[in-house]
Amino acid sequence: MPGWCIGCSSTSSSVASTSKSLVLTQQQLNHAQQLQTTIQNLAVRVAQAGQTNAALAAVLKRQDLKVTLNNPDGQTKPTPCRM
Numbered sequence: 612m613p614g615w616c617i618g619c620s621s622t623s624s625s626v627a628s629t630s631k632s633l634v635l636t637q638q639q640l641n642h643a644q645q646l647q648t649t650i651q652n653l654a655v656r657v658a659q660a661g662q663t664n665a666a667l668a669a670v671l672k673r674q675d676l677k678v679t680l681n682n683p684d685g686q687t688k689p690t691p692c693r694m
Contacts, residue, residue, distance in 0.1 A: 654678050 654671070658678040661668035671678070 655680070 654676050655678055657667050657671055658676075658680055661671055662680075
């Protein structure tokens with residue numbers, strides 16, 4: 612029977628559903644990667660400020676965030692927070 616395909620509609624529906632699911636998962640992954648970068652940058656800024664502000668240093672320590680900062684002389688300086 613020309614043009615007759617048993618189960619074709621459910622297969623194409625399944626493929627479309629899987630494709631949508633993959634797109635949504637990729638979008639979530641991209642968003643998570645953007646958030647990770649933003650949070651890392653924020654932690655570095657808080658760690659830099661925490662070198663002169665005890666309250667910010669305490670926040671990083673309490674949250675158990677660890678960051679290693681580069682000094683102007685090129686040496687790394689671990690802070691109470693290291694990521």
